[in-house]
Amino acid sequence: MSTDIEPPRTAETTEDELEALIGDRAIARDDHLNAPGFVINPDDVQDVLADLRDEAGFDHLSCLTAQQYEDRYESIYHMKKYVDPTQEVSVVVPTTLDEPTSQSAEPVFRTADWHEREAFDLVGIDYEGHPDPRRILLPETWQGHPLSLDYDQTKPQVVTLSEYENPIQPDHIDSESDTMFLNVGPHHPATHGVLHIKTVLDGETVLDVDPDIGYLHRCEEQMCQQGTYRHQIMPYPDRWDYVSSGLLNEWAYARVAEDLADIEVPEYAQVIRTMGAELCRIASHMLALGTFALDVYGDFTAVFQYAFRDREVIQDILEDLTGQRLMFNYFRLGGVAWDLPEPREEFIAQTRDFLDELPAKVDEYNDLLTTNEIFQIRCVDTGILEPEVAKEYGCTGPVARGSGIDYDLRRDDPYGYYENLEWDVVTEDGCDNYSRVLVRMREVEESAKIIEQCLDLIEEWPEDEREVQANVPRTLKPDPDTEVYRAVEGAKGELGIYIRSDGTDKPGRFKIRSPCYHNLSVLEQMVQGEYIPDLVASLGSLDIVLGEVDR
Amino acid sequence: MSRGAPEMVLQVGEPMLPERIGDLTGLGEFGVAGELIAAFLAAFIVGNLMLAMTGLAGPWAKRKITAAFTDRIAVNQIGPAGVGIIVADAVRLLSKENIIPENVDRPAYDVAPIVVASSAMLGFAVIPMGTGIQLADPEVGLAYVFAVSGIASLGLVMAGYASSNKYSLLGGLRAVAQNIAYEIPLVVTGMSVVLFAGSLQMSTIVEAQSQALIDLGVVSIPQWYALVNPFAFVLFLIANFAEVGRNPFDTPEAPTEIVAGYQTEYSSVYFVLIYLGEFLHIFLGGAIIATIFLGGPAGPGPAFLGIVWFLLKIWGVFMMTQWLRSAVPRVRIDQLIEIGWKGLLVLSFANLLLTAIIVGLIA
Incomplete structure (x- = not known):
């Protein structure tokens, strides 16, 4: 079928070239399923990474996994x-x-700033020359590193408020300067969850922000490490980005586990997955639009309510498909849980009705939102995120695409059924809050195109070939020390998972690469010198979900 | 409530409400004491009328109106169309604990809500509401209204500063900056009406609008200043929305930015008073607009329907604020100040100058 969405490939860096580039600094090889791996000395990190970026063009530090073995610690830069x-x-x-x-x-x-802080926090590796070696997810007073091997998992730790850093302690008051320290959150109407932003203000101007995260840390990585591959991990991804991105998240685990265990997914199941995932994307983007409007308008205004009204239709469709409204748990390794609900025609007609009405609704949003002049003066040229900065911070998803970075894993690293469908990757060059809104608006329309084509395929699929589930063993025990890192295009960006198998039916290490984590870390670059309202708008335009930031 | 001394009041038409009550009840025969009691009674009636409207508007009408704009149903469980929510809300708000944070600056913290609420009430004293409801009609009526409603700014600063909360402080500062920036265009635009009417007295301004602008025999379009000078009307409307802090100019509260601005720390009765004050200010703004631009209580039908027309006009303005609230984004604080000083101020002076020239030429 179509190939008009061919990714822009560059000259590939072969393994030989990599070997030549790293040269003597590679002390061994440690290949992963997804990529060649080079073991280097702890002193060569900056050297090697800089060479890889400047000489070979590896400009995206997608993830950093830290883990402890019986005999060593290991940091893996993906x-x-x-x-x-x-x-x-x-x-x-x-x-x-x-x-x-x-x-x-x-x-x-x-x-690497936030990543290395997290690696220190959870695993206990020190990073020499790190500008800000604090814990990031756990309180400063936490004892031990929960993902290290000698950590006592059974002993509860209670960190009292007085013991933990008191956000209103007097030493925040600096009598010398003219600035004001302001805690935005953790209880604030515009932080989209429990996020605490330590802000330094000069009048209404933001001088510095320091996001304090971890309030919603639920040990998701550890919980996944204690679940079996086959069934016990799949429900967790629903709980990372919990605002209607469930199926997109589940796909991240499905993809990595299927790669690890070498499972082939039936095409029909891939079509259903693609359709479900895009429905989730629309729902998620509508929520992002609605809450962004809430941040800019300041009240529960029409746009917010309309977005929720329209999102409700998708929720109904997803409920019919998966049986759930929030925590879908619909994907299985090797396919999906079940076929479309009976009667199929009704489900398909219902979904088509939604798609038919969507353009009118998008027009309505455009009338109310993007063409509104006050909205434009609020959003155009505020919260500027230059593409170079975005890349340095590992931004992906609509945030990166709003800065003109043409990067979408659905096209660039194809999975599912995307490469056989006609659709476009949306980018905007404005680099501002307005561009990010536009990207999401237009992506809703692209997702609708994908769903439309999936429905056509599903309708015409021969009845005896509707295979929703591949034959997968009851217990999965991948070969020991197989390592793989895979990512999918979640609603917020690149959602990656690293798994190292240890020969049992549970992962030895399960690491989640959250797009919101990266997107939030860039906030400090976007708001310096802007006004408080722009801080709120910029945060809204990043569309973070704290469940995914904190995991 | 202020009551103009009878000797000073320039009687245009009917007697003021206090005197009517005095005549009606015979209190007027008891000299000064009787007049005083009559005045209190009159103030009591007008005050309660306004409070009842606010009570209706705050908990119920606002919800219903915004719900209609945003495709919702809103309150519908208690009583017909949910009006019982008014009682439920009153009980809820008044029975809550009044939490007073440790470091607040008393008594400023306690006085602020009263100042905010009462300053708006004072304004209604000189508004001719039709059907003979007007407490006093001093010659400086319009100036008096602007003056007393301006007192509210003081209350907002007190609330913002005394709360000992950074969000409140930001809100208080924003409120002052905003009120200063928009009070001047408001007053200057009001002056252009005074030029037309030749008087600051409210009843004279209303009277001046009663003549026909265009008489088509069957239909006669009255000489309302909104029709005579629509430019001034629009200017005044915008400045008024900023003055009462409604969208797109609700920056002093700005829920998503600075939590609730100057009212962040207020709870229970104090919160009710501030909230009440806000609604009273919206209605006072509506009353001023109705009086100086929309012919006051004028309307078709017999004269005793005046109060009905007048209230309708006030509610029209209120509806407009709720419409804007549902549909228009909030401007940023610096943009707000810019619009005020660079836009509205210049336009309002241009309007005043033009009006002066035109009035001069006609005269």
Whole structure:
């Protein structure tokens, strides 16, 4: 079928070239299923990463996985190219148990800042030269590192409020300067969940922000490590980005686990997955539009209510399909739980009705929102995110595409049924809050196109070939020490998962790469020198879900 | 309530409400004491009328109106169309604990809600509401209304500063900046009406609008200043929305930005008073607009329907605020100030100048 969405490929960096580039600095090879892996010394991190970025074009530090083995710690830098995310390389940095110190990658990639803080927080690796070596998800006073092997999982730790950093302590008051320290959140109408932004103001102007996250940390990685591959992990992804992105998240796990266990998914199931995922994307983008309007309008105004009204229709469709409204748990390894609900015609007609009405609704949003002059003066040229900065912070999804970065895993690293369908990747060059809104608006229309085609396919699919589930063993035990990192295009961006198998039916290490985590970390770059209302609008335009940031 | 001394009132038409009550009840025969009681009674009636409207508008009408704009149903469980919510809300709000944070600056913290609410009430004293309801009619009526409604700014600053909360402080500062920026265009535009009417007295302004602008025999279009000078009307309307802090100018409260601005720390009765004050100010704004631009209580039908027409006009303005609230984004604080000083101020002075020239030429 169509190939008009061919990704823009560049000259591929072959393994030989990589070997030549890294040269003597590679002390061993440790290949992963998705990428060649090079083991390097802890002192060479900045060197190697800078070379990979500048010489070979690996400009996307997608993720950093830290883990502890019996005999060593390991930091894995998963690197990709924005122009072609299928070109990947893993840089593995082992450190000894006695002295787990590794060079920080922060000077090369800004996004390593938060990642290395998290690695320190949860696993206990120190990063030398890190500008801000604090914990990030857990309170400062936490004892031990929960994902390290010697951590006592059974002993509860209670961190009292007085013990934890008191946000209203007097030392925030600086009598010398003219600035004001302001806590935005954790209870604030515009933080989209429990987010605490430590803000320094000069009058109404924002001088500095420091997002304080972790209020919604639920040990998702650890919980996944304690579940079996086959059935017990799939419900968790629904709980990461819980605002109607469920199926998109489930796909992230499905994809990585299917790669790990080498499971082939039937085509029909892929079509249903694609349709379900895009329905979720529309629902998620509508919520993003509605809440962004809420941030800019300041009240529960028409746009917000209309977005919810229209989103409700999708919720009904998804409920019919999966039996659930929020935590779908519909994907299975090797397919989906069941076929479309009977009567099929009714479900298809209902979904088509929604798609038919969608253009009129999008027009209505455009009337109310994007063509409104006050909305434009509020959003155009505010919250500027330059593409170079976005790349340095690992931004993906609508946030990156609103800065003109043509990056969409559905096209660039195809999975599911996307490569056989006609649709476009939406980008806007404005780099501002307005562009990000436009991107989401237009992506809703693109998703509708995809669903339309999926429905056509499903309708015409021969009845005896409607296979929704591949034959998958009851218990999955992938070969020990198989490592794989895979990502899908979630509603907010690149949602990746790294799994290392240890020979049992549960993952040895399960690491989640959350797009919101990266997108939130760039906030400090977007709001410096802007006004408080723009801080709120910029945060809204990033469309973060704290459940996914904190995991 | 203020009551103009009878000698000073320039009687245009009918006697004021206090005197009518005095005559009606015979209180007027008891000299000054009787007059005083009559005045109190009159003020009591007008005050309660306005409070009843606010009571209706705050908990119920606002919900119903915005619900209609945003495709919802809103309150519908208690009583017909949910009007019982008024009682439920009153009980709820008044029975809550009045939480007073430790570091607040008393008594400023306690006085602020009263100042906010009462300043609006004072304004209604000189508004001719038709059907003979007007407490006083001083020669400086319009100036008096602007003056007393301006007192509210003081209350907002007190609330913002005394709350000892950074969000409140930001809200209070925003409120002052906004009120200063928009009070001037408001007053200057009001002056252009005064130029037409030749008087600051409310009854004279209403009277001046009663002549026909265009007489088509069957239909006669009255000489309402909104029709005579629509430019001034629009200017005044915009400045008024900013003055009462409604969308797109609700920056002093700005729920998604600074939580609730100056009222962040207020709860229970204090919160009710501030909320009441806000609604009273919207209605006072509506009353001023109705009086100086929409012919006051004028309308078809017999004269005793005046109050009905007048209230309809006020509610029309209120509806407009709710419409804007549902449909228009909020401007940023710096943009708001810019619109005020660079836009409205210049336009309002241009309007005043033009009006002066035109009135001069006609005269």
